Amino acid sequence: MKYRLGIFFALLALGGIVAAELEVETPRTATLPAPNAHWMWIGDLNFNAMEASKAFLVDGDSGQMLGMLSTGYFFSSALHDSQYKNIYSPEVYLSRGTRGERTDIIAIYDPKTLEPTDEIVIPAKHYSGIPITAHAAISTDDRFIAVYNFTPAQSISLVDVQNRKFLHEVETPGCAEVFAAGARAFNMICGDGTMLTLKLDDSGNTEPVRSAKFFDPRTDIIDDKMARYGDSWAFFTKSGKLQMIDMAGGEPKFESPWPLFTVDEVADNWKLGGYQYATICEQTNELYVLVHRGGEYSHKDPGSDVWVYDLKAKVRTRMISLDHAATSIQVTTDAKPLLFTAHAEHSGVHVYDALSGVHQRTISEIAVNPLLFWAVHP
Amino acid sequence: MGWFDNLSERSVRSVARRSARRSFLSRFGFALVGATTIPALPVARAASARMPAPDESGIAGDPGNPQSCDYWRYCSLDGFLCACCGGSQNSCPPGTEPSPVTWIGTCRNPEDGKDYVISYNDCCGKGGCGRCFCNTNEGDTPVHRPTLDNDINWCLGTKSNAYHCSTGIVIGVATEILR
Numbered sequence: 001m002k003y004r005l006g007i008f009f010a011l012l013a014l015g016g017i018v019a020a021e022l023e024v025e026t027p028r029t030a031t032l033p034a035p036n037a038h039w040m041w042i043g044d045l046n047f048n049a050m051e052a053s054k055a056f057l058v059d060g061d062s063g064q065m066l067g068m069l070s071t072g073y074f075f076s077s078a079l080h081d082s083q084y085k086n087i088y089s090p091e092v093y094l095s096r097g098t099r100g101e102r103t104d105i106i107a108i109y110d111p112k113t114l115e116p117t118d119e120i121v122i123p124a125k126h127y128s129g130i131p132i133t134a135h136a137a138i139s140t141d142d143r144f145i146a147v148y149n150f151t152p153a154q155s156i157s158l159v160d161v162q163n164r165k166f167l168h169e170v171e172t173p174g175c176a177e178v179f180a181a182g183a184r185a186f187n188m189i190c191g192d193g194t195m196l197t198l199k200l201d202d203s204g205n206t207e208p209v210r211s212a213k214f215f216d217p218r219t220d221i222i223d224d225k226m227a228r229y230g231d232s233w234a235f236f237t238k239s240g241k242l243q244m245i246d247m248a249g250g251e252p253k254f255e256s257p258w259p260l261f262t263v264d265e266v267a268d269n270w271k272l273g274g275y276q277y278a279t280i281c282e283q284t285n286e287l288y289v290l291v292h293r294g295g296e297y298s299h300k301d302p303g304s305d306v307w308v309y310d311l312k313a314k315v316r317t318r319m320i321s322l323d324h325a326a327t328s329i330q331v332t333t334d335a336k337p338l339l340f341t342a343h344a345e346h347s348g349v350h351v352y353d354a355l356s357g358v359h360q361r362t363i364s365e366i367a368v369n370p371l372l373f374w375a376v377h378p
Numbered sequence: 379m380g381w382f383d384n385l386s387e388r389s390v391r392s393v394a395r396r397s398a399r400r401s402f403l404s405r406f407g408f409a410l411v412g413a414t415t416i417p418a419l420p421v422a423r424a425a426s427a428r429m430p431a432p433d434e435s436g437i438a439g440d441p442g443n444p445q446s447c448d449y450w451r452y453c454s455l456d457g458f459l460c461a462c463c464g465g466s467q468n469s470c471p472p473g474t475e476p477s478p479v480t481w482i483g484t485c486r487n488p489e490d491g492k493d494y495v496i497s498y499n500d501c502c503g504k505g506g507c508g509r510c511f512c513n514t515n516e517g518d519t520p521v522h523r524p525t526l527d528n529d530i531n532w533c534l535g536t537k538s539n540a541y542h543c544s545t546g547i548v549i550g551v552a553t554e555i556l557r
Binding site: 048051094098129132151154177217222224 | 456506519529531538
Protein backbone atom coordinates (compact mmCIF):
# COMPACT_ATOMS: atom_id res chain seq x y z
CA MET A 1 0.00 0.00 0.00
CA LYS A 2 2.83 2.31 0.94
CA TYR A 3 4.47 1.52 -2.39
CA ARG A 4 1.30 2.36 -4.36
CA LEU A 5 0.83 5.63 -2.45
CA GLY A 6 4.43 6.55 -3.22
CA ILE A 7 3.89 6.05 -6.93
CA PHE A 8 0.66 8.06 -6.73
CA PHE A 9 2.38 11.05 -5.07
CA ALA A 10 5.35 10.82 -7.44
CA LEU A 11 3.03 10.95 -10.45
CA LEU A 12 1.13 13.85 -8.87
CA ALA A 13 4.38 15.77 -8.38
CA LEU A 14 5.46 15.01 -11.94
CA GLY A 15 2.09 16.20 -13.18
CA GLY A 16 2.57 19.41 -11.23
CA ILE A 17 5.97 19.93 -12.83
CA VAL A 18 4.58 19.29 -16.30
CA ALA A 19 1.75 21.76 -15.67
CA ALA A 20 4.27 24.45 -14.58
CA GLU A 21 6.50 23.96 -17.62
CA LEU A 22 7.24 27.13 -19.61
CA GLU A 23 5.72 27.59 -23.01
CA VAL A 24 7.97 27.33 -26.02
CA GLU A 25 9.03 30.78 -27.25
CA THR A 26 9.95 32.26 -30.59
CA PRO A 27 12.19 35.30 -30.90
CA ARG A 28 10.51 38.59 -31.69
CA THR A 29 11.39 42.28 -31.80
CA ALA A 30 9.97 44.82 -29.40
CA THR A 31 8.24 47.96 -30.60
CA LEU A 32 7.82 51.15 -28.65
CA PRO A 33 4.57 52.36 -27.10
CA ALA A 34 3.33 55.90 -27.63
CA PRO A 35 6.03 58.32 -26.49
CA ASN A 36 5.68 60.52 -23.45
CA ALA A 37 7.30 63.80 -22.50
CA HIS A 38 9.75 62.11 -20.14
CA TRP A 39 11.51 60.19 -22.88
CA MET A 40 14.91 61.55 -23.82
CA TRP A 41 17.48 60.90 -26.54
CA ILE A 42 21.22 61.16 -25.87
CA GLY A 43 23.94 61.02 -28.52
CA ASP A 44 27.12 59.00 -28.00
CA LEU A 45 30.21 60.48 -29.68
CA ASN A 46 32.18 57.34 -28.78
CA PHE A 47 35.37 59.36 -29.07
CA ASN A 48 37.80 56.44 -29.23
CA ALA A 49 35.80 54.85 -32.06
CA MET A 50 33.81 57.66 -33.63
CA GLU A 51 32.96 55.57 -36.67
CA ALA A 52 30.52 53.82 -34.34
CA SER A 53 28.55 56.76 -32.95
CA LYS A 54 25.15 55.99 -31.41
CA ALA A 55 21.96 57.49 -30.04
CA PHE A 56 20.20 56.07 -26.98
CA LEU A 57 16.55 56.51 -26.00
CA VAL A 58 15.75 56.39 -22.29
CA ASP A 59 12.65 56.78 -20.14
CA GLY A 60 13.25 59.20 -17.26
CA ASP A 61 10.33 57.83 -15.23
CA SER A 62 11.20 54.13 -15.33
CA GLY A 63 14.95 54.55 -15.71
CA GLN A 64 14.92 52.05 -18.56
CA MET A 65 16.77 52.13 -21.85
CA LEU A 66 14.15 51.89 -24.61
CA GLY A 67 16.27 51.48 -27.72
CA MET A 68 19.23 52.69 -29.78
CA LEU A 69 20.25 53.93 -33.20
CA SER A 70 23.62 53.32 -34.87
CA THR A 71 24.42 56.70 -36.36
CA GLY A 72 27.69 56.50 -38.29
CA TYR A 73 30.75 58.70 -37.92
CA PHE A 74 31.14 61.75 -35.62
CA PHE A 75 27.40 61.96 -34.92
CA SER A 76 25.90 65.04 -33.27
CA SER A 77 22.14 64.61 -32.84
CA ALA A 78 18.95 63.76 -34.73
CA LEU A 79 15.87 65.81 -35.61
CA HIS A 80 12.23 64.80 -35.73
CA ASP A 81 9.06 66.29 -37.16
CA SER A 82 6.55 68.14 -35.01
CA GLN A 83 4.32 65.07 -34.51
CA TYR A 84 7.25 62.69 -33.85
CA LYS A 85 6.25 60.60 -36.86
CA ASN A 86 9.75 60.40 -38.35
CA ILE A 87 13.25 60.73 -36.96
CA TYR A 88 15.70 62.46 -39.32
CA SER A 89 19.30 61.68 -38.47
CA PRO A 90 22.17 63.41 -40.33
CA GLU A 91 24.84 60.70 -40.55
CA VAL A 92 28.26 60.28 -42.16
CA TYR A 93 29.66 56.96 -43.39
CA LEU A 94 33.08 55.98 -44.70
CA SER A 95 32.90 52.85 -46.86
CA ARG A 96 35.77 51.12 -45.03
CA GLY A 97 34.97 52.37 -41.55
CA THR A 98 37.77 54.90 -41.15
CA ARG A 99 38.62 55.29 -44.84
CA GLY A 100 37.13 54.85 -48.28
CA GLU A 101 34.36 56.73 -49.96
CA ARG A 102 32.41 59.15 -47.77
CA THR A 103 28.63 59.23 -48.00
CA ASP A 104 26.50 61.70 -46.03
CA ILE A 105 22.84 60.92 -45.55
CA ILE A 106 19.80 61.91 -43.62
CA ALA A 107 18.69 58.55 -42.32
CA ILE A 108 14.95 58.32 -41.62
CA TYR A 109 13.78 56.10 -38.78
CA ASP A 110 10.36 55.01 -37.61
CA PRO A 111 10.05 56.20 -33.98
CA LYS A 112 7.97 53.11 -33.05
CA THR A 113 10.29 50.45 -34.48
CA LEU A 114 13.57 52.43 -34.65
CA GLU A 115 14.10 50.78 -38.04
CA PRO A 116 15.58 52.80 -40.90
CA THR A 117 12.76 53.37 -43.39
CA ASP A 118 14.50 55.60 -45.95
CA GLU A 119 17.49 57.82 -46.53
CA ILE A 120 18.31 61.01 -48.39
CA VAL A 121 21.85 61.35 -49.76
CA ILE A 122 23.25 64.85 -49.25
CA PRO A 123 26.62 66.40 -50.20
CA ALA A 124 29.51 64.82 -48.26
CA LYS A 125 30.22 68.07 -46.44
CA HIS A 126 28.31 67.91 -43.14
CA TYR A 127 30.12 69.55 -40.20
CA SER A 128 31.95 67.03 -38.10
CA GLY A 129 33.44 67.79 -34.72
CA ILE A 130 32.46 67.92 -31.09
CA PRO A 131 28.66 67.78 -31.33
CA ILE A 132 26.76 71.06 -31.52
CA THR A 133 22.98 71.42 -31.37
CA ALA A 134 22.85 73.67 -34.43
CA HIS A 135 24.55 71.32 -36.92
CA ALA A 136 21.14 70.85 -38.61
CA ALA A 137 17.55 72.07 -38.26
CA ILE A 138 14.04 71.25 -39.48
CA SER A 139 11.62 74.05 -40.39
CA THR A 140 8.64 74.30 -38.07
CA ASP A 141 6.26 73.31 -40.90
CA ASP A 142 8.29 70.07 -41.28
CA ARG A 143 8.91 70.96 -44.93
CA PHE A 144 12.69 71.55 -45.12
CA ILE A 145 15.83 70.42 -43.36
CA ALA A 146 19.01 72.50 -43.46
CA VAL A 147 22.36 70.84 -42.73
CA TYR A 148 25.42 72.93 -41.86
CA ASN A 149 28.48 72.13 -44.00
CA PHE A 150 32.12 72.85 -43.24
CA THR A 151 34.85 71.76 -45.66
CA PRO A 152 36.21 74.42 -44.52
CA ALA A 153 34.04 76.32 -47.01
CA GLN A 154 30.76 77.09 -45.24
CA SER A 155 27.36 76.31 -46.72
CA ILE A 156 24.08 74.57 -45.98
CA SER A 157 22.51 71.62 -47.76
CA LEU A 158 18.76 72.08 -48.20
CA VAL A 159 16.56 69.00 -48.11
CA ASP A 160 12.93 68.72 -49.19
CA VAL A 161 11.45 66.59 -46.42
CA GLN A 162 8.07 66.13 -48.12
CA ASN A 163 9.58 64.67 -51.30
CA ARG A 164 12.56 63.20 -49.48
CA LYS A 165 15.21 64.65 -51.75
CA PHE A 166 18.23 66.91 -51.60
CA LEU A 167 17.45 70.24 -53.26
CA HIS A 168 20.57 72.34 -53.45
CA GLU A 169 23.42 73.87 -51.54
CA VAL A 170 23.49 77.51 -50.42
CA GLU A 171 26.88 79.11 -49.87
CA THR A 172 27.08 80.93 -46.53
CA PRO A 173 30.65 82.28 -46.30
CA GLY A 174 31.56 83.38 -42.79
CA CYS A 175 28.37 81.95 -41.26
CA ALA A 176 27.93 78.77 -39.25
CA GLU A 177 25.34 76.68 -37.39
CA VAL A 178 21.70 76.70 -38.43
CA PHE A 179 18.45 77.41 -36.53
CA ALA A 180 14.81 76.95 -37.44
CA ALA A 181 13.26 80.42 -37.74
CA GLY A 182 9.51 80.05 -38.03
CA ALA A 183 7.75 78.08 -40.71
CA ARG A 184 9.96 78.75 -43.70
CA ALA A 185 13.30 80.21 -42.67
CA PHE A 186 16.64 79.37 -41.14
CA ASN A 187 19.11 81.63 -39.37
CA MET A 188 22.86 81.27 -38.99
CA ILE A 189 25.48 83.03 -36.81
CA CYS A 190 28.27 84.81 -38.63
CA GLY A 191 31.76 85.29 -37.27
CA ASP A 192 31.62 89.05 -37.80
CA GLY A 193 28.81 89.44 -35.24
CA THR A 194 25.84 89.38 -37.62
CA MET A 195 23.10 86.84 -38.37
CA LEU A 196 22.23 85.42 -41.80
CA THR A 197 18.57 84.78 -42.65
CA LEU A 198 17.51 82.33 -45.36
CA LYS A 199 13.79 82.60 -46.14
CA LEU A 200 12.60 79.81 -48.42
CA ASP A 201 9.90 79.64 -51.04
CA ASP A 202 8.09 76.37 -51.81
CA SER A 203 11.01 75.24 -53.96
CA GLY A 204 13.56 76.04 -51.29
CA ASN A 205 14.94 79.04 -53.16
CA THR A 206 16.41 81.73 -50.99
CA GLU A 207 18.26 85.02 -51.06
CA PRO A 208 20.24 85.22 -47.83
CA VAL A 209 20.03 88.51 -45.91
CA ARG A 210 22.50 89.72 -43.25
CA SER A 211 21.34 91.40 -40.06
CA ALA A 212 23.01 94.30 -38.32
CA LYS A 213 25.87 93.40 -36.03
CA PHE A 214 24.53 92.20 -32.67
CA PHE A 215 27.71 91.07 -30.89
CA ASP A 216 31.39 91.90 -30.94
CA PRO A 217 33.43 88.73 -31.52
CA ARG A 218 36.55 90.29 -30.02
CA THR A 219 35.09 91.59 -26.76
CA ASP A 220 32.14 89.36 -25.77
CA ILE A 221 31.54 86.65 -28.34
CA ILE A 222 28.26 84.75 -28.62
CA ASP A 223 28.85 81.06 -27.87
CA ASP A 224 27.85 78.09 -30.02
CA LYS A 225 25.71 76.64 -27.20
CA MET A 226 22.09 77.76 -27.12
CA ALA A 227 18.58 76.76 -26.04
CA ARG A 228 15.33 76.85 -27.98
CA TYR A 229 12.34 78.68 -26.54
CA GLY A 230 9.38 78.25 -28.90
CA ASP A 231 10.12 80.43 -31.91
CA SER A 232 12.93 82.15 -30.04
CA TRP A 233 16.44 81.01 -29.24
CA ALA A 234 18.45 81.93 -26.15
CA PHE A 235 22.13 82.60 -26.86
CA PHE A 236 24.89 83.32 -24.37
CA THR A 237 27.92 85.55 -24.46
CA LYS A 238 31.28 84.55 -23.05
CA SER A 239 30.78 86.93 -20.11
CA GLY A 240 27.47 85.26 -19.20
CA LYS A 241 24.81 87.49 -20.73
CA LEU A 242 21.63 86.02 -22.19
CA GLN A 243 20.75 87.24 -25.70
CA MET A 244 17.22 86.16 -26.61
CA ILE A 245 16.45 86.27 -30.33
CA ASP A 246 12.87 86.04 -31.60
CA MET A 247 12.91 84.23 -34.97
CA ALA A 248 9.16 83.73 -35.44
CA GLY A 249 9.06 85.94 -38.52
CA GLY A 250 12.25 84.61 -40.05
CA GLU A 251 14.45 87.67 -39.56
CA PRO A 252 15.96 87.88 -36.08
CA LYS A 253 14.57 90.31 -33.54
CA PHE A 254 17.26 90.93 -30.95
CA GLU A 255 15.96 91.49 -27.43
CA SER A 256 18.00 93.36 -24.84
CA PRO A 257 20.71 91.13 -23.36
CA TRP A 258 20.71 90.65 -19.58
CA PRO A 259 23.31 89.18 -17.22
CA LEU A 260 22.93 85.76 -15.63
CA PHE A 261 25.61 86.50 -13.04
CA THR A 262 25.84 89.29 -10.47
CA VAL A 263 29.01 91.38 -10.23
CA ASP A 264 30.01 89.37 -7.16
CA GLU A 265 29.44 86.08 -8.95
CA VAL A 266 31.58 87.22 -11.88
CA ALA A 267 34.31 88.22 -9.42
CA ASP A 268 33.92 84.78 -7.85
CA ASN A 269 34.62 83.22 -11.28
CA TRP A 270 31.20 81.66 -11.80
CA LYS A 271 30.88 80.73 -15.46
CA LEU A 272 28.76 78.85 -17.95
CA GLY A 273 30.47 75.69 -19.12
CA GLY A 274 30.13 72.28 -20.70
CA TYR A 275 29.01 70.95 -24.05
CA GLN A 276 25.26 71.58 -23.66
CA TYR A 277 24.93 73.96 -20.75
CA ALA A 278 21.53 75.59 -21.36
CA THR A 279 17.98 74.28 -21.68
CA ILE A 280 14.50 75.82 -21.41
CA CYS A 281 11.20 74.38 -20.22
CA GLU A 282 8.52 76.12 -22.26
CA GLN A 283 5.70 75.07 -19.91
CA THR A 284 7.26 76.77 -16.91
CA ASN A 285 9.15 79.50 -18.86
CA GLU A 286 12.32 78.57 -17.02
CA LEU A 287 15.91 78.59 -18.21
CA TYR A 288 18.34 76.06 -16.69
CA VAL A 289 22.09 76.69 -17.04
CA LEU A 290 25.06 74.57 -16.00
CA VAL A 291 27.60 76.62 -14.03
CA HIS A 292 31.00 76.16 -12.41
CA ARG A 293 33.78 78.25 -10.93
CA GLY A 294 36.78 78.38 -13.24
CA GLY A 295 39.33 80.35 -15.20
CA GLU A 296 39.15 82.22 -18.49
CA TYR A 297 39.37 79.12 -20.67
CA SER A 298 37.27 76.77 -18.54
CA HIS A 299 34.33 76.89 -20.96
CA LYS A 300 34.35 73.12 -21.45
CA ASP A 301 34.70 72.30 -17.75
CA PRO A 302 31.93 70.29 -16.11
CA GLY A 303 29.33 72.14 -14.07
CA SER A 304 28.77 71.55 -10.37
CA ASP A 305 25.45 73.42 -10.19
CA VAL A 306 22.39 74.24 -12.26
CA TRP A 307 20.91 77.71 -11.87
CA VAL A 308 17.30 78.29 -12.83
CA TYR A 309 15.90 81.60 -14.17
CA ASP A 310 12.36 82.86 -14.70
CA LEU A 311 12.46 84.10 -18.29
CA LYS A 312 9.50 86.40 -17.84
CA ALA A 313 10.80 88.15 -14.73
CA LYS A 314 14.48 87.74 -15.78
CA VAL A 315 15.49 86.70 -12.30
CA ARG A 316 17.12 83.60 -10.84
CA THR A 317 14.62 81.53 -8.90
CA ARG A 318 16.47 78.37 -7.86
CA MET A 319 19.97 76.93 -7.49
CA ILE A 320 20.40 73.18 -7.81
CA SER A 321 23.57 71.57 -6.52
CA LEU A 322 24.12 68.50 -8.68
CA ASP A 323 24.89 65.11 -7.15
CA HIS A 324 27.05 64.37 -10.20
CA ALA A 325 29.12 66.96 -12.14
CA ALA A 326 27.84 67.32 -15.70
CA THR A 327 28.82 68.67 -19.10
CA SER A 328 25.32 68.44 -20.66
CA ILE A 329 21.84 69.13 -19.34
CA GLN A 330 18.35 68.96 -20.81
CA VAL A 331 14.97 69.57 -19.28
CA THR A 332 11.74 67.98 -20.50
CA THR A 333 9.03 70.21 -21.92
CA ASP A 334 6.06 69.33 -19.70
CA ALA A 335 4.61 71.02 -16.62
CA LYS A 336 6.33 68.54 -14.25
CA PRO A 337 9.71 68.52 -15.93
CA LEU A 338 12.63 66.19 -15.37
CA LEU A 339 16.19 67.44 -15.63
CA PHE A 340 18.60 65.06 -17.37
CA THR A 341 22.36 65.44 -16.90
CA ALA A 342 25.39 63.68 -18.38
CA HIS A 343 29.17 63.96 -18.24
CA ALA A 344 30.95 63.48 -21.56
CA GLU A 345 33.64 61.38 -19.94
CA HIS A 346 31.38 59.06 -17.99
CA SER A 347 28.84 56.58 -19.26
CA GLY A 348 25.30 56.97 -17.93
CA VAL A 349 22.76 59.74 -17.40
CA HIS A 350 21.23 61.17 -14.25
CA VAL A 351 17.63 62.22 -13.75
CA TYR A 352 16.48 64.96 -11.35
CA ASP A 353 13.08 66.37 -10.50
CA ALA A 354 13.60 69.71 -12.22
CA LEU A 355 11.31 71.62 -9.85
CA SER A 356 12.70 70.32 -6.55
CA GLY A 357 16.22 69.60 -7.78
CA VAL A 358 16.13 66.19 -6.08
CA HIS A 359 18.09 63.41 -7.77
CA GLN A 360 15.66 60.70 -8.83
CA ARG A 361 17.75 58.04 -10.47
CA THR A 362 20.85 57.14 -12.45
CA ILE A 363 20.48 55.26 -15.71
CA SER A 364 23.85 53.55 -15.93
CA GLU A 365 25.85 52.32 -18.92
CA ILE A 366 24.23 54.68 -21.42
CA ALA A 367 26.75 55.82 -24.08
CA VAL A 368 30.55 55.85 -23.81
CA ASN A 369 30.71 59.63 -24.24
CA PRO A 370 27.20 61.06 -23.77
CA LEU A 371 27.27 64.49 -25.41
CA LEU A 372 24.00 66.01 -26.63
CA PHE A 373 20.46 65.45 -25.39
CA TRP A 374 17.34 66.11 -27.41
CA ALA A 375 13.90 65.78 -25.95
CA VAL A 376 11.01 63.85 -27.45
CA HIS A 377 8.05 66.14 -28.14
CA PRO A 378 5.07 63.77 -28.46
CA MET B 379 42.86 59.97 -15.35
CA GLY B 380 40.30 61.11 -17.85
CA TRP B 381 39.47 64.20 -19.84
CA PHE B 382 38.10 66.44 -17.19
CA ASP B 383 40.12 65.28 -14.22
CA ASN B 384 43.15 66.07 -16.33
CA LEU B 385 41.67 69.39 -17.32
CA SER B 386 41.64 70.88 -13.82
CA GLU B 387 45.19 69.73 -13.21
CA ARG B 388 46.26 71.16 -16.54
CA SER B 389 44.52 74.45 -15.86
CA VAL B 390 46.35 74.81 -12.57
CA ARG B 391 49.65 73.88 -14.14
CA SER B 392 49.01 76.19 -17.04
CA VAL B 393 48.39 79.11 -14.71
CA ALA B 394 51.54 78.20 -12.82
CA ARG B 395 53.49 77.97 -16.04
CA ARG B 396 52.28 81.29 -17.31
CA SER B 397 52.58 83.27 -14.12
CA ALA B 398 54.94 82.28 -11.33
CA ARG B 399 57.53 80.60 -13.46
CA ARG B 400 57.44 83.35 -16.04
CA SER B 401 58.04 85.97 -13.36
CA PHE B 402 60.88 83.86 -12.06
CA LEU B 403 62.39 83.65 -15.52
CA SER B 404 61.91 87.34 -16.15
CA ARG B 405 63.82 88.11 -12.98
CA PHE B 406 66.62 85.61 -13.36
CA GLY B 407 66.55 84.90 -17.09
CA PHE B 408 69.55 86.96 -18.07
CA ALA B 409 71.73 85.29 -15.48
CA LEU B 410 70.54 81.84 -16.52
CA VAL B 411 71.20 82.46 -20.21
CA GLY B 412 74.82 83.30 -19.50
CA ALA B 413 75.25 80.37 -17.16
CA THR B 414 73.83 77.73 -19.47
CA THR B 415 74.92 78.71 -22.96
CA ILE B 416 78.31 77.04 -23.03
CA PRO B 417 77.37 73.69 -21.41
CA ALA B 418 74.28 73.46 -23.64
CA LEU B 419 76.20 73.25 -26.90
CA PRO B 420 77.50 69.65 -26.60
CA VAL B 421 74.07 68.55 -25.47
CA ALA B 422 72.51 70.14 -28.55
CA ARG B 423 74.99 68.35 -30.82
CA ALA B 424 74.25 65.06 -29.11
CA ALA B 425 70.52 65.56 -29.58
CA SER B 426 70.88 66.24 -33.29
CA ALA B 427 72.90 63.06 -33.76
CA ARG B 428 70.07 60.73 -32.70
CA MET B 429 66.34 60.49 -32.92
CA PRO B 430 64.82 62.17 -29.85
CA ALA B 431 63.01 59.98 -27.37
CA PRO B 432 59.21 60.36 -27.67
CA ASP B 433 59.09 62.14 -24.32
CA GLU B 434 61.50 64.92 -25.24
CA SER B 435 61.18 67.56 -27.92
CA GLY B 436 64.63 66.92 -29.40
CA ILE B 437 64.85 70.61 -30.29
CA ALA B 438 67.15 73.06 -28.51
CA GLY B 439 65.18 75.83 -26.84
CA ASP B 440 61.96 73.79 -26.90
CA PRO B 441 61.52 72.48 -23.37
CA GLY B 442 59.01 69.93 -22.20
CA ASN B 443 57.59 66.51 -22.83
CA PRO B 444 55.59 66.18 -26.08
CA GLN B 445 53.75 63.23 -24.52
CA SER B 446 52.39 65.49 -21.77
CA CYS B 447 49.50 67.90 -22.04
CA ASP B 448 51.64 70.37 -20.06
CA TYR B 449 54.02 70.79 -23.00
CA TRP B 450 53.87 74.51 -23.82
CA ARG B 451 52.85 74.05 -27.47
CA TYR B 452 49.63 72.32 -26.48
CA CYS B 453 48.03 75.41 -24.85
CA SER B 454 45.02 75.39 -27.19
CA LEU B 455 44.67 71.75 -28.04
CA ASP B 456 41.68 69.42 -27.86
CA GLY B 457 42.40 65.84 -28.87
CA PHE B 458 44.79 62.90 -28.60
CA LEU B 459 48.51 63.70 -28.61
CA CYS B 460 50.21 62.23 -31.69
CA ALA B 461 53.44 61.94 -29.66
CA CYS B 462 51.69 59.21 -27.64
CA CYS B 463 50.40 57.45 -30.77
CA GLY B 464 53.58 56.66 -32.71
CA GLY B 465 54.19 60.17 -34.03
CA SER B 466 55.61 63.26 -32.35
CA GLN B 467 54.70 66.86 -31.65
CA ASN B 468 55.32 67.64 -35.33
CA SER B 469 54.85 64.34 -37.17
CA CYS B 470 51.89 62.08 -37.77
CA PRO B 471 51.92 58.42 -36.69
CA PRO B 472 52.68 55.84 -39.39
CA GLY B 473 49.94 55.40 -41.93
CA THR B 474 48.15 58.66 -41.13
CA GLU B 475 48.03 61.84 -43.15
CA PRO B 476 48.42 65.40 -41.78
CA SER B 477 45.50 67.71 -42.49
CA PRO B 478 46.43 70.61 -44.76
CA VAL B 479 44.00 72.98 -42.95
CA THR B 480 43.99 73.47 -39.20
CA TRP B 481 43.07 75.61 -36.27
CA ILE B 482 45.79 77.69 -34.66
CA GLY B 483 46.64 78.88 -31.19
CA THR B 484 49.16 81.22 -29.63
CA CYS B 485 51.37 79.69 -26.93
CA ARG B 486 54.26 81.10 -24.94
CA ASN B 487 57.54 79.19 -24.98
CA PRO B 488 58.81 79.30 -21.38
CA GLU B 489 62.38 78.98 -22.60
CA ASP B 490 62.59 82.23 -24.58
CA GLY B 491 59.41 83.91 -23.32
CA LYS B 492 58.16 84.45 -26.86
CA ASP B 493 54.63 83.80 -28.11
CA TYR B 494 54.51 81.40 -31.05
CA VAL B 495 51.68 80.65 -33.46
CA ILE B 496 51.00 76.93 -33.25
CA SER B 497 49.25 74.99 -35.99
CA TYR B 498 47.41 71.97 -34.61
CA ASN B 499 47.40 69.78 -37.70
CA ASP B 500 45.22 66.72 -37.15
CA CYS B 501 46.47 63.34 -38.36
CA CYS B 502 43.86 61.46 -40.32
CA GLY B 503 42.87 58.12 -41.79
CA LYS B 504 42.51 55.85 -38.75
CA GLY B 505 40.17 55.66 -35.77
CA GLY B 506 40.78 57.80 -32.68
CA CYS B 507 44.14 56.95 -31.08
CA GLY B 508 42.61 57.07 -27.62
CA ARG B 509 45.86 58.00 -25.81
CA CYS B 510 46.93 61.16 -23.96
CA PHE B 511 43.71 63.12 -24.35
CA CYS B 512 44.51 66.82 -23.94
CA ASN B 513 41.95 69.62 -23.66
CA THR B 514 43.56 72.97 -22.86
CA ASN B 515 41.50 75.48 -24.87
CA GLU B 516 43.44 78.75 -24.45
CA GLY B 517 41.93 81.12 -27.00
CA ASP B 518 39.49 78.49 -28.29
CA THR B 519 36.53 80.12 -30.05
CA PRO B 520 33.02 78.95 -31.07
CA VAL B 521 32.21 77.17 -34.34
CA HIS B 522 31.37 80.48 -36.05
CA ARG B 523 35.00 81.61 -35.57
CA PRO B 524 36.51 78.42 -37.02
CA THR B 525 40.17 79.32 -37.40
CA LEU B 526 40.64 79.32 -33.63
CA ASP B 527 38.13 76.53 -32.91
CA ASN B 528 39.54 73.24 -31.66
CA ASP B 529 36.16 71.45 -31.57
CA ILE B 530 36.04 71.05 -35.34
CA ASN B 531 37.29 67.82 -36.92
CA TRP B 532 40.04 69.32 -39.06
CA CYS B 533 40.60 66.14 -41.07
CA LEU B 534 39.55 68.07 -44.15
CA GLY B 535 41.22 67.95 -47.53
CA THR B 536 42.73 64.60 -46.60
CA LYS B 537 42.08 61.20 -48.22
CA SER B 538 40.01 60.24 -45.18
CA ASN B 539 38.08 62.46 -42.77
CA ALA B 540 38.72 60.05 -39.87
CA TYR B 541 40.43 61.79 -36.93
CA HIS B 542 43.34 59.99 -35.27
CA CYS B 543 45.34 62.53 -33.23
CA SER B 544 46.68 66.12 -33.14
CA THR B 545 50.13 67.64 -33.50
CA GLY B 546 51.37 71.10 -32.43
CA ILE B 547 53.59 72.67 -35.06
CA VAL B 548 55.47 75.95 -34.69
CA ILE B 549 54.71 78.17 -37.66
CA GLY B 550 56.23 81.43 -36.46
CA VAL B 551 56.55 84.01 -33.73
CA ALA B 552 53.27 85.76 -32.98
CA THR B 553 53.13 89.48 -33.55
CA GLU B 554 49.83 89.68 -31.67
CA ILE B 555 47.74 87.32 -29.58
CA LEU B 556 45.03 85.93 -31.85
CA ARG B 557 41.60 85.97 -30.22
